[in-house]
Amino acid sequence: xxxxxxxxxxxxxxxxxxxxxxxxxxxxxxxxxxxxxxxxxxxxxxxxxxxxxxxxxxxxxxxxxxxxxxxxxxxxxxxxxxxxxxxxxxxxxxxxxxxxxxxxxxxxxxxxxxxxxxxxxxxxxxxxxxxxxxxxxxxxxxxxxxxxxxxxxxxxxxxxxxxxxxxxxxxxxxxxxxxxxxxxxxxxxxxxxxxxxxxxxxxxxxxxxxxxxxxxxxxxxxxxxxxxxxxxxxxxxxxxxxxxxxxxxxxxxxxxxxxxxxxxxxxxxxxxxxxxxxxxxxxxxxxxxxxxxxxxxxxxxxxxxxxxxxxxxxxxxxxxxxxxxxxxxxxxxxxxxxxxxxxxxxxxxxxxxxxxxxxxxxxxxxxxxxxxxxxxxxxxxx
Numbered sequence: 001x002x003x004x005x006x007x008x009x010x011x012x013x014x015x016x017x018x019x020x021x022x023x024x025x026x027x028x029x030x031x032x033x034x035x036x037x038x039x040x041x042x043x044x045x046x047x048x049x050x051x052x053x054x055x056x057x058x059x060x061x062x063x064x065x066x067x068x069x070x071x072x073x074x075x076x077x078x079x080x081x082x083x084x085x086x087x088x089x090x091x092x093x094x095x096x097x098x099x100x101x102x103x104x105x106x107x108x109x110x111x112x113x114x115x116x117x118x119x120x121x122x123x124x125x126x127x128x129x130x131x132x133x134x135x136x137x138x139x140x141x142x143x144x145x146x147x148x149x150x151x152x153x154x155x156x157x158x159x160x161x162x163x164x165x166x167x168x169x170x171x172x173x174x175x176x177x178x179x180x181x182x183x184x185x186x187x188x189x190x191x192x193x194x195x196x197x198x199x200x201x202x203x204x205x206x207x208x209x210x211x212x213x214x215x216x217x218x219x220x221x222x223x224x225x226x227x228x229x230x231x232x233x234x235x236x237x238x239x240x241x242x243x244x245x246x247x248x249x250x251x252x253x254x255x256x257x258x259x260x261x262x263x264x265x266x267x268x269x270x271x272x273x274x275x276x277x278x279x280x281x282x283x284x285x286x287x288x289x290x291x292x293x294x295x296x297x298x299x300x301x302x303x304x305x306x307x308x309x310x311x312x313x314x315x316x317x318x319x320x321x322x323x324x325x326x327x328x329x330x331x332x333x334x335x336x337x338x339x340x341x342x343x344x345x346x347x348x349x350x351x352x353x354x355x356x357x358x359x360x361x362x363x364x365x366x367x368x369x370x371x372x373x374x375x376x377x378x379x380x381x382x
Contacts (some may be wrong), residue, residue: 004177009117009342010066016062017112020081023106024059027092028052030099043100046348048095055088078117079126085110086130093134104134104157112164116172122166131158157164206271206289209278217284226289228265241265244273248285249276261292269293315362322359326352 012322019152031042031052042048062081072080087108093100107130115123136152140256200207206223216235224230230240238245241264250257261270277286329348337345 003174004183006021006074008179012113012116012132013074013077014063014066015064016078016107017059017081017107019113020059020085021063023085023110024052024056024088027088043097044095047091051088051091051095055084055092058084058088066172074117075119075122078114079122079282080115082110082118082126084128086133086373089130090133100134100373108160110169111161115165115168118169118324120166120169122127123169124162127161127165128158128264131161205291206287208237208283208287208289211283212283212289214248216240222291223287223289226264226268226271228268228275247273248275248287251284264289311362319356319359322352327358 012096021092029052031045031048062077062084065077085107089103093103111123111127111130114126116127131154135157176201185216200218201220203221205222206226207214207218207220208223209218214237216237219227226246228239236239237248243262244264247257259273261272268290272292274288274290276286294365326349329345329352333342333345333349
């Protein structure tokens with residue numbers, strides 16, 4: 001999957017390349033058009049025409065490179081394009097001196113646009129190079145004419161280029177960081193949505209989301225089974241489960257109704273519907289279909305667990321007096337007894353042992369013993 005940030009930068013580079021083609025077209029028009037003399041006649045026509053044609057050809061080549069999305073990286077294309085812009089601007093100012101101010105202003109956009117793709121250091125170096133390349137010829141001419149205002153203008157142009165580079169770089173960096181954060185949050189939301197959907201689908205209780213038009217928006221597998229396995233295209237709750245739709249209507253309109261367990265399809269277990277709103281504004285109703293058989297089984301499990309604990313407690317309490325009876329019978333057996341009394345003592349001992357065995361069985365069933373793993377050879381079962 002392509003990186004959205006890189007795709008956005010490629011679109012911006014493509015627009016930047018189109019702007020460069022427009023600039024090159026204007027320069028070629030000033031060099032070749034007979035009407036160029038009205039605006040500013042070239043001081044060196046041959047050099048102006050060569051510069052205009054070369055700049056237009058390179059601009060078209062850079063435009064095709066930006067469209068191809070291959071070969072050089074974005075930074076390499078931006079740096080190469082800016083170097084071409086600076087060279088073309090210097091030659092244009094030298095060949096047509098009347099457009100020096102306009103070329104200087106046009107180059108501000110090229111420097112600022114290139115700073116979006118370059119590192120801050122590279123952008124500042126190229127901006128300073130552009131300012132010096134445009135300023136040196138004018139400074140030499142100003143020194144000959146002893147005109148100090150040109151030096152001040154050159155310094156202001158250099159400051160403008162550097163400031164545009166820094167501001168554009170910081171703006172582009174903030175935009176890329178914000179886009180990465182937005183992309184990460186989008187991925188997190190998509191993951192959470194997928195997790196929520198899986199949780200809802202795996203829930204044992206049936207879950208339905210119904211809108212104000214009685215259209216089923218969401219249905220999990222448990223609800224699908226309880227409703228009799230309706231077709232995927234069948235989404236009207238009134239047709240799928242008329243009784244459930246009736247109860248939902250009463251609940252929405254705050255009418256009293258008997259919310260008892262009901263079977264919503266043939267051979268389907270009885271369920272107990274529960275209604276709630278997702279939010280107060282969207283009109284979506286969330287319906288839980290609780291299988292009453294599961295509730296009954298859970299109640300039985302709790303009852304059996306309680307009886308087990310109670311039986312273990314009773315058995316433990318019986319054990320103490322039983323031990324006292326058995327010990328007293330053993331002492332009585334050691335004394336001098338008649339045959340009839342000795343027979344009675346034997347009966348007491350036998351019944352005490354029997355009751356102790358029953359108690360041991362009850363405690364064994366109530367006690368949760370840890371499972372003991374065993375190795376089994378499966379070859380013999382093949």
